[in-house]
Amino acid sequence: MGQAATVGDAATPRERVSSAPSSDMAISVRGLTKRFGTFTAVDAIDFDVRRGEVFGFLGPNGAGKTTAIRMLTGTIAPTAGSALVLGDDVIAKPEKVKRRIGYMSQKFALFEDMTVDENLRFYAGVYDVSGAEFAARRRYILRMADLEGREDELTANLSVGWKQRLALGAATIHEPELLFLDEPTSGVDPVARRHFWDLLYDLADDGVTLFVTTHYMDEANHCHRLGFMYAGRLIAQGSPTEVRAAYAPDGATAGTLPSIEDVFVHLVTAHRDRQEDGA
Numbered sequence: 001m002g003q004a005a006t007v008g009d010a011a012t013p014r015e016r017v018s019s020a021p022s023s024d025m026a027i028s029v030r031g032l033t034k035r036f037g038t039f040t041a042v043d044a045i046d047f048d049v050r051r052g053e054v055f056g057f058l059g060p061n062g063a064g065k066t067t068a069i070r071m072l073t074g075t076i077a078p079t080a081g082s083a084l085v086l087g088d089d090v091i092a093k094p095e096k097v098k099r100r101i102g103y104m105s106q107k108f109a110l111f112e113d114m115t116v117d118e119n120l121r122f123y124a125g126v127y128d129v130s131g132a133e134f135a136a137r138r139r140y141i142l143r144m145a146d147l148e149g150r151e152d153e154l155t156a157n158l159s160v161g162w163k164q165r166l167a168l169g170a171a172t173i174h175e176p177e178l179l180f181l182d183e184p185t186s187g188v189d190p191v192a193r194r195h196f197w198d199l200l201y202d203l204a205d206d207g208v209t210l211f212v213t214t215h216y217m218d219e220a221n222h223c224h225r226l227g228f229m230y231a232g233r234l235i236a237q238g239s240p241t242e243v244r245a246a247y248a249p250d251g252a253t254a255g256t257l258p259s260i261e262d263v264f265v266h267l268v269t270a271h272r273d274r275q276e277d278g279a
Contacts, residue, residue, distance in 0.1 A: 026051045026178050026209040027072065031081035034067050041067040043232040044081065049211060049225075054204050056223030057213040058264065063229040065213040066106065069182050072211070073103050086177055099127075102176035104167050106183035106213075112156035116147055119155055119170060127174035134173075141169035144199060161192030168199060178209045185216065197222050217261040226260075228267060231275075235267050 027049035034042040042064045049055040057065050070076045072083055074094025083090045085097045110119045120141060124134045142148045145165035155163065164184060172179060181200075185193040197219070204210055212223065220226050220240055227237040236243060244257040247266055258266070 024051055025049065025084070026053075026086055027055075027211065028084040029072075029081070030083075032068065032071060032078055032083055033080040034064075034071060034076070035079045040232050042071070042078075045229075045234040047227050047234060047237055049209060051209050052204070052207055053224040054200065054210045054212065054222065056220050056226045057211065057229060058215070058217065058220055058226055058260075059213075059229035060215050064232040065229050066182055068229070069103075069180050069211070069213060073101060073180055074098055099174075100177050102171040102174070102179040104171040104179070104181045104184050106186050110155050110163065110167055110170060113154065115152050115154055116142075116158075116166060117151040119166065120173060123170040123173050129174050137173050137175070141173065144202070145169050159192075161188050161195070164188055164192070164196055165199065168196070172203065172208075176208065178211065179203065181210065181212045183213050183215065185214065185219070193219075217259070217264060220260040228264060230268050230271055233271070235271055236263075 025048045027047075029045060029047050031044045031046065032042060033040065033044050045068065057068065059065050067076075071078045072085055072090060074085075074090050074097050077091060086100050088097050088100075090097045111122065114122065117138075120138055121134070124137070129137060142151065145162070145168070147162065147166065147169075150158075155166065158166065168181075168184070171181075185196055188196065193216075200210055200212070200222075212219070214220075223240065225237065225239050226243055228235050228243075236246070238246065240260060241257075243263055244260065247263045248257050
């Protein structure tokens with residue numbers, strides 16, 4: 001592959017992070033780091049997410065994706081660095097940030113012994129959604145998730161795909177400006193995954209910024225821009241086309257660009273080689 005970018009730079013040539021965030025950024029991260037004792041889970045990463053875009057955070061399990069999300073949502077404090085979320089410092093104002101964002105975890109977070117409707121009512125209470133507003137949001141979510149007529153069904157009886165739709169509805173019941181989704185399609189069959197991404201596109205069309213972590217490389221093409229995580233580091237970023245072009249062989253055409261998976265394998269291999277060489 002070509003030498004258009006250096007592994008470990010945390011950016012392709014055309015997508016480098018500016019030194020100062022601008023007002024059109026939903027997320028601006030500089031030097032964000034998290035250490036647990038002597039282990040560095042997230043290692044001084046820099047990136048921006050524009051308002052209204054779908055940003056994919058790709059990497060294998062253990063790459064640091066979930067830890068990064070936990071810092072950006074104010075769940076845990078970083079060891080070093082800074083993060084602005086919707087213009088607010090998430091370290092100084094975590095509660096303010098939490099009111100404006102939604103979060104869907106990789107582990108099913110709804111109550112299995114409660115009905116569909118009870119789960120929606122519970123999360124409406126968590127986010128202080130008023131009665132009139134809840135009625136409208138409830139109708140929308142049931143229609144969006146194709147759960148009309150199943151309001152009184154126990155959540156435990158739903159398939160994994162239906163549970164994911166319900167979880168998405170619960171995460172958006174307060175109409176957040178920014179939605180974090182941590183491997184939302186893990187364990188979901190291909191058909192359900194495709195339908196779930198259709199729902200995400202609908203949210204993006206409504207102006208919601210989406211930050212999606214995944215280890216499914218095929219989902220990268222659903223995103224406007226990507227960040228590749230490995231061993232706690234952001235090793236490349238850019239649009240799917242830019243990332244593929246940056247690591248293409250010299251003379252490659254649009255029809256012969258490497259796949260996202262091929263690029264990621266190349267990046268990880270090169271990163272491991274640098275580590276072994278002590279670079």
